[in-house]
Amino acid sequence: MALTSWGQLPASPAAEERWWDERSAPLPEVGGTLLAYGNGRSYGDVCLNGGGTLLRGRGLWHFISFDPENGRLVCEAGVLLADILDVFVPRGWFLPVTPGTRFVTVGGAIANDVHGKNHHRAGTFGRHVRRFELLRSDGSRRVCSLTENAEWFAATIGGLGLTGLMTWAEIELRRIAGSGVAVENRRFTGIDEFFAINAEAEARHEYTVAWIDCLANTPRGILMAGDHAESGSLADVAKRPLSLPATPPISLVNGLTLRAFNFAYFHRPLPATAVVHYVPYFYPLDGILHWNRLYGRKGFYQYQCALPSGARDALGEILRGIAVSGQGSFLAVLKTFGEIPSPGLLSFPLPGMTLALDFSNSGSETLALFDRLDAIVGAAGGRLYPAKDARMSGRFFRGSNPRFDEFANFIDPKFSSDFWRRATA
Amino acid sequence: MQKILIVGAASAIAEAAARRWASGGNALFLVGRNAARLETIAGDVRVSGAASVGVFAMDANEVAAHPAMLQAAEKSLGGLDIALIAHGTLPDQKACERSVELTLREIGTNGLSVVALATLLGERFGKQGSGSVAVIGSVAGDRGRQSNYVYGAAKGMVGLFLQGLRNRLASKGVQVLTVKPGFVDTPMTAAFKKGALWAQPDDIAAGILRAIGKKRDVVYLPGFWRAIMTVIRHIPESVFKKMSL
Numbered sequence: 001m002a003l004t005s006w007g008q009l010p011a012s013p014a015a016e017e018r019w020w021d022e023r024s025a026p027l028p029e030v031g032g033t034l035l036a037y038g039n040g041r042s043y044g045d046v047c048l049n050g051g052g053t054l055l056r057g058r059g060l061w062h063f064i065s066f067d068p069e070n071g072r073l074v075c076e077a078g079v080l081l082a083d084i085l086d087v088f089v090p091r092g093w094f095l096p097v098t099p100g101t102r103f104v105t106v107g108g109a110i111a112n113d114v115h116g117k118n119h120h121r122a123g124t125f126g127r128h129v130r131r132f133e134l135l136r137s138d139g140s141r142r143v144c145s146l147t148e149n150a151e152w153f154a155a156t157i158g159g160l161g162l163t164g165l166m167t168w169a170e171i172e173l174r175r176i177a178g179s180g181v182a183v184e185n186r187r188f189t190g191i192d193e194f195f196a197i198n199a200e201a202e203a204r205h206e207y208t209v210a211w212i213d214c215l216a217n218t219p220r221g222i223l224m225a226g227d228h229a230e231s232g233s234l235a236d237v238a239k240r241p242l243s244l245p246a247t248p249p250i251s252l253v254n255g256l257t258l259r260a261f262n263f264a265y266f267h268r269p270l271p272a273t274a275v276v277h278y279v280p281y282f283y284p285l286d287g288i289l290h291w292n293r294l295y296g297r298k299g300f301y302q303y304q305c306a307l308p309s310g311a312r313d314a315l316g317e318i319l320r321g322i323a324v325s326g327q328g329s330f331l332a333v334l335k336t337f338g339e340i341p342s343p344g345l346l347s348f349p350l351p352g353m354t355l356a357l358d359f360s361n362s363g364s365e366t367l368a369l370f371d372r373l374d375a376i377v378g379a380a381g382g383r384l385y386p387a388k389d390a391r392m393s394g395r396f397f398r399g400s401n402p403r404f405d406e407f408a409n410f411i412d413p414k415f416s417s418d419f420w421r422r423a424t425a
Numbered sequence: 426m427q428k429i430l431i432v433g434a435a436s437a438i439a440e441a442a443a444r445r446w447a448s449g450g451n452a453l454f455l456v457g458r459n460a461a462r463l464e465t466i467a468g469d470v471r472v473s474g475a476a477s478v479g480v481f482a483m484d485a486n487e488v489a490a491h492p493a494m495l496q497a498a499e500k501s502l503g504g505l506d507i508a509l510i511a512h513g514t515l516p517d518q519k520a521c522e523r524s525v526e527l528t529l530r531e532i533g534t535n536g537l538s539v540v541a542l543a544t545l546l547g548e549r550f551g552k553q554g555s556g557s558v559a560v561i562g563s564v565a566g567d568r569g570r571q572s573n574y575v576y577g578a579a580k581g582m583v584g585l586f587l588q589g590l591r592n593r594l595a596s597k598g599v600q601v602l603t604v605k606p607g608f609v610d611t612p613m614t615a616a617f618k619k620g621a622l623w624a625q626p627d628d629i630a631a632g633i634l635r636a637i638g639k640k641r642d643v644v645y646l647p648g649f650w651r652a653i654m655t656v657i658r659h660i661p662e663s664v665f666k667k668m669s670l
């Protein structure tokens with residue numbers, strides 16, 4: 001079994017996979033192209049390099065130093081966010097920004113400039129990166145920051161692994177008083193109600209995110225706001241994750257299981273407020289390793305778009321399009337993005353909102369739906385998230401990323417990916 | 426706080442174990458053959474919370490260096506509670522078949538050097554009347570197969586040797602643990618295709634710490650390998666010899 005991405009879609013394998021575990025070593029001489037592979041938590045093909053070489057950056061998994069005065073952690077780029085949490089939560093520190101899974105590497109988090117439930121307060125992950133070292137195929141090494149090699153810093157944050165290999169990075173952790181999160185849940189019906197209660201929640205809470213049922217006639221959902229507990233224990237009591245051991249031959253996710261799930265999920269008894277451990281709050285899906293196997297051998301897609309603030313109508317149109325199609329799954333997430341800009345040239349978030357949901361791979365039917373959604377997203381001035389994408393056209397990607405040409409100047413001539421070949425086709 | 430020596434500390438499995446021990450605030454002494462690599466790992470376990478970290482560069486095949494290494498470890502740690510022996514190589518079986526020299530060298534690295542270290546540590550812990558020696562063997566040591574019997578023979582020797590040592594030290598309160606991992610996704614096995622049976626180094630590390638805590642004798646990691654190896658061990662030799670394994 002070759003290295004795959006999270007969506008498990010059919011892809012041509014890399015010609016070679018190499019462990020990369022020595023940060024002072026030069027990049028290998030290879031005939032074809034190179035790409036760093038983090039932990040394969042991207043859904044599509046940004047972390048794949050069919051016919052080329054994948055460098056398994058997870059081998060660079062060492063912490064280098066930590067300054068308890070200011071929370072600055074220097075670590076190799078293959079360190080997992082989960083490793084950081086395991087070591088630092090008990091000492092009262094937390095990630096400045098975290099995606100919905102903790103099994104991603106620091107290098108992967110920078111290369112996709114990931115966002116979390118606190119985007120409206122903290123911006124993207126890249127805003128909390130102080131420095132990193134970029135190793136290029138010509139043997140050069142650059143320490144990049146906002147002030148040093150600033151243009152390389154900007155190109156590499158959200159740079160999809162194409163500017164070279166990051167060997168180490170310095171990020172700034174934030175203080176927490178307890179490992180719990182105080183959560184407030186509110187049901188909503190209709191998009192207008194979502195925006196109304198969300199605006200209120202964003203003013204008061206550090207974290208907000210909504211689960212949304214796209215199959216209902218009128219979209220409905222649950223807004224989950226949270227803040228780090230102001231007291232309590234720092235002890236880590238997360239359970240060991242279960243694992244779905246094998247891929248069933250067919251998808252276990254279909255229209256029937258979906259409607260039943262969504263109905264039950266919306267109507268489940270829901271405490272208005274509660275304090276929960278940070279793991280189930282931030283990483284509800286990490287409790288089952290390899291849940292992606294649920295979708296069977298054909299794999300699945302995630303569709304994640306960002307829309308500018310004014311584009312509520314477009315959001316409504318997208319949700320209707322999905323409801324009518326009868327496709328789309330229970331993992332639909334709606335979140336607003338704040339105004340804080342990212343330092344990255346190709347960073348995905350823009351001030352407005354983002355919708356993400358999974359789709360079983362039903363072949364051309366699914367792809368046709370995505371094309372319809374793209375048209376709405378494009379007309380509204382939005383874009384799609386490369387970390388989740390396996391199918392957008394090169395034209396769409398270039399058209400929706402105004403700094404594409406500027407970025408292209410910084411690509412390492414030896415580096416490429418399946419995504420990039422598509423994006424430039 | 427426990428005082429822990431790790432030989433082969435740069436192994437992926439040992440590194441994961443070191444980080445777990447470090448975040449529990451234990452004292453560590455790391456032995457491997459690449460000094461620069463040991464410094465990298467020492468930095469990692471320091472950040473992870475180790476009470477203290479010492480390093481020592483040594484090739485495990487240099488048996489004459491073992492006593493000095495052990496002395497340095499005890500000095501740095503201020504005693505010794507646990508020793509993990511993790512180093513190893515995965516021989517090129519085909520190349521071994523053509524070279525007696527290579528075969529003996531691989532038996533040396535995976536077998537004799539481990540026997541030498543276990544002898545020293547057994548003596549040391551026996552006198553102390555406490556302590557744990559944990560050694561990473563392999564499921565490959567349970568039965569000889571054409572695809573890797575040089576490695577298997579070395580690991581099998583280690584398994585038998587530890588059985589005897591365990592028998593000798595049981596009455597002295599010393600734990601002798603044989604760890605038998607199945608397939609683990611580490612640099613050692615980078616060339617193999619990975620399937621559902623493959624475990625991550627940290628899973629094995631967690632299992633090792635658990636087994637030491639529970640004073641176990643022999644553990645298969647992950648646990649399902651015990652069942653697989655029971656079946657494999659019970660296939661009659663007349664049948665087994667014809668199988669392509």
Ligand SMILES: Cc1cc2nc3c(=O)[nH]c(=O)nc-3n(C[C@H](O)[C@H](O)[C@H](O)COP(=O)(O)OP(=O)(O)OC[C@H]3O[C@@H](n4cnc5c(N)ncnc54)[C@H](O)[C@@H]3O)c2cc1C
Nearest residue numbers: 038039040041042099100105107108111114115160161166
């Ligand atoms: C359940 C789940 C929930 C998620 N939730 C979110 C979310 O809330 N927000 C969000 O933003 N994302 C989310 N994601 C996506 C995920 O955070 C990103 O895809 C992330 O980048 C994956 O990191 P990785 O380490 O697995 O990298 P990979 O997927 O292996 O690689 C990602 C990119 O990073 C590059 N890269 C990796 N290491 C290096 C390096 N050392 N140097 C240079 N480039 C490198 C690769 O070349 C590739 O382009 C989620 C994913 C899953 C599976």
Ligand SMILES: NC(=O)c1ccc[n+]([C@@H]2O[C@H](COP(=O)([O-])OP(=O)(O)OC[C@H]3O[C@@H](n4cnc5c(N)ncnc54)[C@H](OP(=O)(O)O)[C@@H]3O)[C@@H](O)[C@H]2O)c1
Nearest residue numbers: 435436437438484485511512513561563606608609611613
């Ligand atoms: N991976 C598996 O599938 C698997 C399965 C069963 C058992 N095991 C066993 O698990 C243990 C750890 O291996 P791993 O999988 O973690 O592989 P690994 O990461 O390749 O580690 C092996 C380590 O052994 C060291 N080493 C080799 N020869 C040495 C010598 N002569 N002196 C000192 N150190 C030496 C290597 O040092 P350098 O870094 O200097 O090369 C390397 O750090 C080994 O005993 C292995 O046999 C592994």
